[in-house]
Amino acid sequence: MNRVERDTFGTIYFPISILILSSFFWDKPISFFLAVLTLTFADPIASIVGSRSKHHFIPWIDKKSINGSLAMFCTSFIIITIGTDAMARYYGSSFYLPLHILIGLAIFTSMCATLSEIISYKGSDNLTIPLISFFSYEIFLINYTHGNLFHLLIWTILSLLIFTCAYKYKSLDFSGAIGGFLIGAVIFGSGGWKLILPLVFFFLTSSLLSSLKNKPPSNRDVMQILANGFIPALFALCYFFFPNGILLLGYIGSLSASTADTWATEIGFLSKKNPYLVFSFKQVSKGESGSISAIGTIGSIAGALILGIICSYLFEFNYLIVMVTIAGCMGSFIDTLLGRYFQGKYICIKCGQKTENKLHCNTETKLKTGYRYIDNNFVNFIANLAGSLAIILISLMYG
Numbered sequence: 001m002n003r004v005e006r007d008t009f010g011t012i013y014f015p016i017s018i019l020i021l022s023s024f025f026w027d028k029p030i031s032f033f034l035a036v037l038t039l040t041f042a043d044p045i046a047s048i049v050g051s052r053s054k055h056h057f058i059p060w061i062d063k064k065s066i067n068g069s070l071a072m073f074c075t076s077f078i079i080i081t082i083g084t085d086a087m088a089r090y091y092g093s094s095f096y097l098p099l100h101i102l103i104g105l106a107i108f109t110s111m112c113a114t115l116s117e118i119i120s121y122k123g124s125d126n127l128t129i130p131l132i133s134f135f136s137y138e139i140f141l142i143n144y145t146h147g148n149l150f151h152l153l154i155w156t157i158l159s160l161l162i163f164t165c166a167y168k169y170k171s172l173d174f175s176g177a178i179g180g181f182l183i184g185a186v187i188f189g190s191g192g193w194k195l196i197l198p199l200v201f202f203f204l205t206s207s208l209l210s211s212l213k214n215k216p217p218s219n220r221d222v223m224q225i226l227a228n229g230f231i232p233a234l235f236a237l238c239y240f241f242f243p244n245g246i247l248l249l250g251y252i253g254s255l256s257a258s259t260a261d262t263w264a265t266e267i268g269f270l271s272k273k274n275p276y277l278v279f280s281f282k283q284v285s286k287g288e289s290g291s292i293s294a295i296g297t298i299g300s301i302a303g304a305l306i307l308g309i310i311c312s313y314l315f316e317f318n319y320l321i322v323m324v325t326i327a328g329c330m331g332s333f334i335d336t337l338l339g340r341y342f343q344g345k346y347i348c349i350k351c352g353q354k355t356e357n358k359l360h361c362n363t364e365t366k367l368k369t370g371y372r373y374i375d376n377n378f379v380n381f382i383a384n385l386a387g388s389l390a391i392i393l394i395s396l397m398y399g
């Protein structure tokens with residue numbers, strides 16, 4: 001079936017997802033097998049039904065259909081319900097799930113798998129469907145055994161509300177809202193309210209601050225969400241399976257970097273003066289990557305500091321406030337440096353305006369400085385990673 005589609009990376013993604021799952025989770029054969037079954041059956045059925053459907057929508061880049069998504073949901077629902085029971089019998093499991101829990105498990109896993117299919121692009125569902133199915137299945141089951149299912153349900157409903165609002169007010173586009181929902185589900189499922197609160201703080205304050213300035217809403221897509229959400233979600237998941245304080249610190253550090261950087265940008269916009277390009281006396285327009293202003297810098301420190309105070313109430317680490325503040329400022333500084341020296345900056349050949357986008361006035365722009373493949377998302381991603389590594393290093397040296 002891959003042959004029929006346009007250029008896809010599906011054939012590369014599939015072995016990668018199998019490799020990740022089999023190297024870390026070889027002791028969880030049921031979840032592994034069900035995740036692969038979901039990709040093998042539910043995904044092709046979704047694309048067959050979808051290709052016959054007349055009603056399409058474009059959540060991000062690839063065309064999807066409501067019928068295809070419904071088919072995907074129903075097929076994975078059947079695979080999870082029947083498969084879980086059949087495999088529990090095959091492996092001679094010591095306990096069986098009550099029917100309502102089994103149905104809840106199938107709904108949660110199928111919903112997450114279907115949402116990850118909706119925002120997939122060029123065959124990336126071969127990577128996301130097995131991974132998201134596996135992790136949502138595990139998350140639901142472990143929350144069940146810990147007696148936390150009620151909280152997971154409350155969070156799922158609450159986050160559906162949050163992301164519907166964010167979509168309505170154009171803080172996120174459709175793909176961004178789905179991506180945010182999935183990342184929230186992974187992080188809440190990994191550590192409950194304690195783990196999600198710092199993320200909610202980052203998300204709400206950055207949305208609020210960006211609504212203060214007189215600019216059109218940001219309408220962030222799934223790549224922008226992943227640029228800030230992938231590293232924290234990864235640390236949260238690792239902490240969930242391998243509970244170690246270092247991983248928890250990595251999670252906090254990456255959020256601190258995004259908070260510091262977003263606060264710097266958004267509060268910098270409120271400044272009356274234009275910012276300076278870092279390490280130079282050149283004034284540039286507000287929001288240009290690699291620029292700093294006094295107010296923005298104060299905002300960045302304040303964001304990281306407040307996050308540090310919140311985290312010090314939630315988690316028990318020595319000097320957490322200081323560590324979070326330093327990690328946030330480091331992350332934000334790395335963001336500025338990368339933005340100044342490496343991020344691709346372009347000039348529009350039609351109207352001559354400077355831009356950070358590859359398209360302007362519907363025409364391809366000309367590269368002026370930096371590298372074409374380093375965009376704002378990439379810079380944010382590295383800055384997040386820097387925040388994580390900074391806090392981990394500080395705690396190893398002084399903790």
Ligand SMILES: [Zn+2]
Nearest residue numbers: 348351360361
């Ligand atoms: Zn232009």
